[in-house]
Amino acid sequence: MNKLFTRLLLSVLILSCIHSSAQTTDSIFRKKIVVSKVSTAPKIDGILDDKVWESAPIASNFIERQPVNGKPIPDSLKTEVKIIYDDLGIYFGAVMYDPEPDKILKELTERDEIGNDDFFFILLNGYNDRQQSLQFIVTAAGVQYDAKMTNDSEDSSWNAVWFSEVKINDDNWVAELFIPYSELRFPKKEVQTWGLNMEREFRRTRTRYSWNYIDNSKGGFSIYDGEIHGIENIKTPVRLSLQPYLSTYVNSFDGDSEVVFNGGMDLKYGINDAFTLDMVLIPDFGQTKFDETVLNLSAFEVQYAEQRPFFTEGTELFSKGGLFYSRRVGDAPSGYPNLNENETISSFPSKVDLVNATKVSGRTSGGLGVGVFNAVTKNAYATIQNSETQENREELVEPLTNYNVLVLDQRFGDNNSISVINTNVLREGSFRDANATAALLSITNKNNTFRYNVEAKSSWVLTDSTKFGMEGRAQVANISGKHRFTTAINFRTIDYDINDLGFSSNTNYINYYGYYGYRYLQPRGFLNNLNLNFNLNFNRRLQPDLYYAYNFNFNSNFVTKDFLAFGGGFEMTPFGVNDIYEPRVKGWYVKQPAYYNPWVWISTDYRKKFAVDLNTDFQKFDEKNRQIAEFRFSPRFRFSDKLKLITSVSAIFSSNEQGFVSFDNSQIIFGQRDRNTLITSLESQYIFNNKMAANVSFRHYFSEVDYHQYYTLQRDGSLEDNSFYTNPHDTTYNSWNLDVRYSWWFAPGSQLTFLYRNSIESFFENSGFSFSENFDNLFEKPQFHSFSIRISYFLDYNRTKNYFSKPQKEERVGLRFPPKMTLGNNQKG
Structure with missing residues (x-):
């Protein structure tokens, strides 16, 4: 570790020297x-x-x-x-x-x-x-x-x-x-x-x-x-807007129905010419897009995209350093109940309710960007039932919690910045607290041909004891010309953990990275664009030191003058992998064989009424009959300027893969399995005009896992046959989602939305169903039906105040709407 910190310190000193000679790009003609x-x-x-x-x-x-x-x-x-x-x-x-x-x-x-x-x-x-x-x-x-x-x-x-x-x-x-x-x-x-x-x-x-x-x-x-x-001689007007909303939901699941009414408001206020306050009061995110859920057999959780508008808008400052994963706010509880004898959990909250959330962000004339985010979530309880007495009790699994992010980002020159980011999670009582901090430096040289980056991050997790971890990065990149390269070094210590308000998966590694790319800067021959790149990754475990993986990949991308795009690539790990994460226990690893992975893709011209995307990917392991084949076919058809249809079918066939299954006493059990996955999706839009649209979105995800053999993991990373372990782990998982949405932007910034949602999820502890059997089983599961209406109206202070002006002042139309403006086909802002 001392050598590691020495390398990073030298990088910082070098970049400091470079900074002293960095100049602006005033030579660019303007x-x-x-x-x-x-x-x-x-x-x-x-x-x-x-x-x-x-x-x-x-x-x-x-x-x-x-x-x-x-x-x-x-x-x-x-x-x-x-x-x-x-x-x-x-x-x-x-x-x-x-x-x-x-x-x-x-x-x-x-x-x-x-x-x-x-x-x-x-x-x-x-x-x-x-x-x-x-x-x-x-x-x-x-x-x-x-x-x-x-x-x-x-x-x-x-x-x-x-x-x-x-x-x-x-x-x-x-x-x-x-x-x-x-x-x-x-x-x-x-x-x-x-x-x-x-x-x-x-x-x-x-x-x-x-x-x-x-x-x-x-x-x-x-x-x-x-x-x-x-x-x-212009003045910034008062920047105050309100967006009140009303919504109602009629939900039905497994024979039970409920009607829910919500009301709340979003507020935006310009504190001064540079800074804006955003606040959501009594939030309602019931009409956000569904998550594309998957069957996850990996050692890490799946990172889903944020869908809630308040958390996606204006987050460029908060995303710096990768410490903020907004879905942590209002996500699943962090605690788990203590069960007594004869007790089972009868209900466990999947989400925690949000009380409110606030953002203040902006940038001064001196280039200092400041971002402050704060959110509060409610208590959440699990219901526990005694199987003998049938009595129920509640136990707190997530207390009142405060989430906070602070970002300071100072820009200088034309393309340089230094940033400090801090995230903090405070939970009431004896629940876990956490803090993470990052410092980032990015410098571009005076000719705008090289970029230099240094990052240093740390995390603290506070429970009964304190866990401290670090992450660091130093990078040099050539960003000009036909030939480009990047070299970087990255590391994370074993206790680096930002998952209370961020997202981190693999830890305890050091990575050495190299990149070379070649591109066309002008069309040549039959090609408009050509982009080739080669990447090398060498990874080792930090504590204790161990070879982890050596990876090489090549990527290509071509676009013809007829706008046919195509490409492919190749990846390999010629020396195999010592996987330090799949065992789920610190200090252990499992040996995985070398693999070789070619792929090709093609995308036809989207200007045509009919276009298609096609991908094929084949991963062959240096082990008998072990391979992964993946295919994706996505045709799209534009019937008119108002109606289009996009469909997609993806199939993944994995044969004889080996992965973690369970713990059996002190043993780590692995299994050899086949896994087949089929994903079907459809998106269709009918746009009446530029204020009114209907949208249908459908996705069915199916994954089946069939185990053949079980093993016991050894300390040297090998697997030994285990004929005594007989617990079944075959699995069939389905996720079905259908959204039918109608949206009308009836005034600037104002929207009326009707949404019908149907979703089903099934999980069976066996496999081998036929196609029809699988769908019969799926539709026997309880279905969730929801019909909702939401209306929001944009109120701007400068416009609204004129509604209450005296008659002689009505000619002074508000700052947002000039005197002779017609709204016409304007849309939501």
Whole structure:
């Protein structure tokens, strides 16, 4: 360990020296546009006939970003964008010429989705630091998409309320947008200078054009912003919005029905120009998407995606360092009841109720980002029954708990940052408490060709005793040119544990990593893109030292000029693996044979009405008859610009795999098993217009496990036949989910949703059912049916206050809605 810390210390010192010479990327050419202020707001209708547009400055001379980087836009696709501003916000009027306007692609989708569409794209950076931007996109079908961009990382869960209309004309299409200042972030200065870039997607040829030139050969595109000048003497309006909701659920399970009514509210308040308070009061997450559950036989829990809107929106600061896994908040209880003789658990809560949750986040003009998250959950109890007396009692399995995250992220230069993150979990009483801390340093050199990263993390878990663990990482990456490489060293100590508010699985290792990649920077021959990469991983156990695994893999990705994408790869562990996790006991390991794993995939052109994705993967072990074969077939059909269907069938066949089964007295029992898994899914959407959509989502997961033989694990990692262990462990698991959803965005930021949900889960302690027998058994299980209605309404302070203004003041329309604005087909923000 001393050698390890010495290596990391040297890395930090080297990076400190590099930092002293790091400079900004001011040598990058930045276009500038000086915009003018208007006293009358244009009508947002997709027609640029308002007088205020006549003398507006024009941004033009767009440049191809991909596939041919740096080529001027052809005259036939000339793109001009007019920009003006007033006391309420900033306006964009984009005219995008097209010699064949009847062929403009305009598939309707739900909000925050882009299908087979032309679109217009705006990146606005109020602090002009080339590291954080707000993204606003409108498609030729009038659908809005918005996101936060941080160093080219996109968070599309962020939603704003802004306004847009599109119109297709004889030789062009027009996108007219209004973005209120209440949705932007900028410093409190008399004279503003904002970062700006704009892009146009010409979908028929899948060509992207940007206003300010973006060099694809190095760095990320966020550093290539141009600039807006001329915005002066504007004030950030009061940023206060409320979103009250009402919901009702009619639930039925195993013959029992209940009707539930909920009401609550989300609140957002701009504390100042930089920081925003988000709060959810009496939360309701009953209409979130179902989890894609699996039969888990591994040593680690499955990490499911967060589906709750409050926890997915605006989390770019909180995700730094990987310490925050928001599903821990309101997840399963951390405790387990103490059972007396003749007692069994009759009910155990699967979730803990959330009392409230609060986020405060933002970034100062000096580049300091601050994020504070806090949430409180209720007590949760298990019900225990005495089998002799039939009496019930309750026992606390999760007490009142507070979850807290604090993030400080200081940016400097154009692409550098240093961050400190702390997470804390405090449970009332004698239950487990936990704390985790991380420090991160990321530096890019002055030429934007190399990036250097150092991370140091620690965890404390407090129960009857204190458990302390550490994680560290140092990395150097070449991020420019055709040839790119990365080298890194990572380690985790045996007691590293962030699972109270984060997610960590394997521990007690040191990893040495190397990467080499080659890519086309311009189309060549019949290919638009080519990307090849080679990866080496060498892993050892830390305590006590032991060879763990040596892994090599190769990946390839090709895209033809007809937009057929295909590729493949190969992976191998030529020296086998000493698996230190599968035994489930510290200090033990099991020897796994070498394996060789080729795969290929193909994805046809999504511009076509019919497209298909196909994957095949074959893993062969250096052991007789032991292999894993995987196939996935996913066709999709777009019947029209309103209706599409996506289906998927995946099959995984694993033969003679060996894995942990159980403990038998002091012995660790392994089993040899066959496992077959079939996953079928369907997604279908009918989009009535850009405010109204119907969606059907279906998934059936089936997995069957059949054991042939049992073994006892030996101290040297080998397996010895065990003919005395006869406990059955064959398994058949089914998970069935169906959602039918109708959504109507009836006003900006406001939504009405109807949802019908049907779900079934079955677990049988045997295998070998026929196809029909399996479904007969599945549908004999209790089914969960739920029909719910939820309505939420967006209330903005600046708009609402005018409802109560005196008659003589009614002409002063609120800051969010300019005087001549029509809502038209605007969608939820």
